[in-house]
Amino acid sequence: AQTVTQSQPEMSVQEAETVTLSCTYDTSESNYYLFWYKQPPSRQMILVIRQEAYKQQNATENRFSVNFQKAAKSFSLKISDSQLGDTAMYFCASTQNSGNTPLVFGKGTRLSVIA
């Protein structure tokens, strides 16, 4: 069974600064997928970034990037130039086969961006 651990329940960052959210996971699968989702106060789940485990290159989406350390089973999210709109719950998630199996979520990190 897959497990996802987020060890930071809450974090805060000054506007325009950089913040890194931690995530570790455990899986026995050789191929799997990792995700970061954002859940703002509206509670709509929004995909932030996705990483296929077989790809060595870290995924990047504008101000969001990941540090994927496969051997350490670590998948941290870096948010650069933080904006007030980044304030949200962030969930790290994994799945063994993208689409056919459910996502397993971590407990989440509540990020507050301070003006």
Added chain:
Amino acid sequence: GAVVSQHPSRVICKSGTSVKIECRSLDFQATTMFWYRQFPKQSLMLMATSNEGSKATYEQGVEKDKFLINHASLTLSTLTVTSAHPEDSSFYICSASTGGLGGYTFGSGTRLTVV
């Protein structure tokens, strides 16, 4: 992009009644639908996985007779909470998959309050 429309967004029902929540994939065919439950300030907990035309697979501890899931077409999945009790009050979210690398699309969620 792929959109999942979830209705209703909020519902209040009396204890003992049943409530149906619908999730429709608007511009793609959802071969697999996942239903999650989220308690306040907590993560998403998988309730069940449904595939079009077949019975849903429920997670351990989820009462299949209380949470009826129907996935009769590739564009519609429903979750019916039967004989609702106050402890069923929660936020319910559906997530659709196309089975490919496109990943997952989430509905906007339903806040159920049982009084």
